[in-house]
Amino acid sequence: MSSRMAGSTLLRHLGPRLFFSAAAGEPACSLLLSGSASLAPARSPAAVLVRLFPVRMTSTTAAKAFGGEQEGEAKPSAASREPTAVPPSERKAVASYWGIQPSKIIKEDGTPWxxxxxxxxxxxxADTSIDLKKHHVPATLLDKLAYWMVKALRVPTDIFFQRRYGCRAMMLETVAAVPGMVGGMLLHLRSLRRFEQSGGWIRSLLEEAENExxxxxxxxEVAQPRWYERALVIAVQGVFFNAYFLGYLVSPRFAHRVTGxxxxxxxHSYTEFLRDLEAGEIDNVPAPAIAIDYWRLPADATLKDVVMVVRADEAHHRDVNHFASDIHYRGMELKDIPAPLGYH
Structure with a gap:
């Protein structure tokens, strides 16, 4: 009997707030369900929610998320809504509710990054003095399989791109950035599962992926891809990512050898690119600004300088992946040998 009395008392106090609007005496549920533009601002869903849950709604920004305004909050004037004359970077900056502010990096010369x-x-x-003629001679069956698989993949690439080395490089890099990410991800998960360190190989492989x-x-910036080349990139990357992922699960030694x-x-491709640049068959245009900043090239650097540092990077990735495969070939794991971090 006491519980029934308590329930009736609670309904008597909360009933008017839950089911009726104080402004017009209309059911609150009808205000929530109505989407008519003729409703006054006081009858908006946010206003009803603020009335139903005053503490919760006024202590967070949920009321603004519904499109309503806090009580007593003034509407901005038309002049204040007009964009001010601020730099684009400042207009994109958003004051975070969580206190996180966007980074503002300044270069050595005082200009914004x-x-x-x-x-x-x-x-x-980049260290361009790398030996470009080094080659791992396939000796085992697994190495020969990796070698001839890569050779077979080169045939359709040569047929499709021919001597359009800018587009070829673009396609090559969309694939070359996959192995480091896959290897780093799987090593990361392995480290979590086994509660073991990685010897720095997670960071090394992720650095390789980022560099690619x-x-x-x-x-x-050099070769703007066409629509069918973009479609080809999506198809090739989708197939290669899944194939490499499964290959790394089965045999990391084989996967790193394929990457090598x-x-x-x-x-080889970038060497041919350089040969055509030096012969004048491809215009040696100024280097893109992003390349000048990334590789710390001189201000008057050209496309030839960019291709040289990219080729050097690929040579370092070749060494790292063949080295990783050799570690597995000796029956060890990557965590047993320190990773060559910062090997550029």
């Missing part, structure tokens, strides 16, 4: 895909501390000078992605960002041979083919 214009890139958001990489930061000044990620730049470097920056190659792509650079050649996007892919990098050898990349070195």
């Amino acid at each position: 214009r890139w958001s895909c990489f930061m000044p501390w990620e730049t470097y000078k 992605r920056m190659h792509l960002m650079t050649f996007m 041979y892919l990098e050898e083919e990349a070195i």
Whole structure:
């Protein structure tokens, strides 16, 4: 009996608030369900929710999310809604509710850092004195399979792109950035499962993937892809990612050897690119600004300088992946040997 009395008392106090609007005496549920533009601002869903749940709605920004306004909040004037004369970077900045402010990076010369895909501390000078003729001679059956698989993949690439090396480089980098990401991801998950360290190989492989992605960002400025080339990239990347993922699960040694041979083919392609640049068959245009900042090239650098540093990067990736495959070939795991971090 006491519980029934308590329920009736609670309904008597909360009934008017839950089912009726104080302004017009209309059911609150009808205000929530109505979407008519003729309703006054006081009858908006946000206003009803504020009345139903005053503490919750006034202590967060949920009322603004519904499109309503806090009680006593003044509407901005037409003049204040007009965009002010501020730089584009400032207009894009959003004051975070969580206290996170966007980074504002200044270069050494005092000018704003214009890139958001990489930061000044990620730049470097590539070591172009790398030996470009090094080659891993396939000896085992697994190595021969990796070698001839890469050679077979080169045939349709040569047929499709022929001597359009800018577009070829763009396609190559969309594929070359996959192995490092897949290897780093799987090593990361393995480290979590087994509660073990990685010897720095997670970071090394992710650095490789990021470097290859920056190659792509650079050649996007040189060769604008056409619509069918973009479609081809989507198809090739989808097939290659899944195939490489399964291959790495089955045999990391095989996967790293495939990547090593892919990098050898990349070195060959960029060498042919340089040969045509030096022969004048391709215009040696000024280097893109993103390449000048990323590789710390001189201000008057050209496309030839960019191709040289990219080729050097591919040679370093070749060495790292063949080295990783050799570690597995000796029956060890990557965590047993320190990773060559910063190997540029």
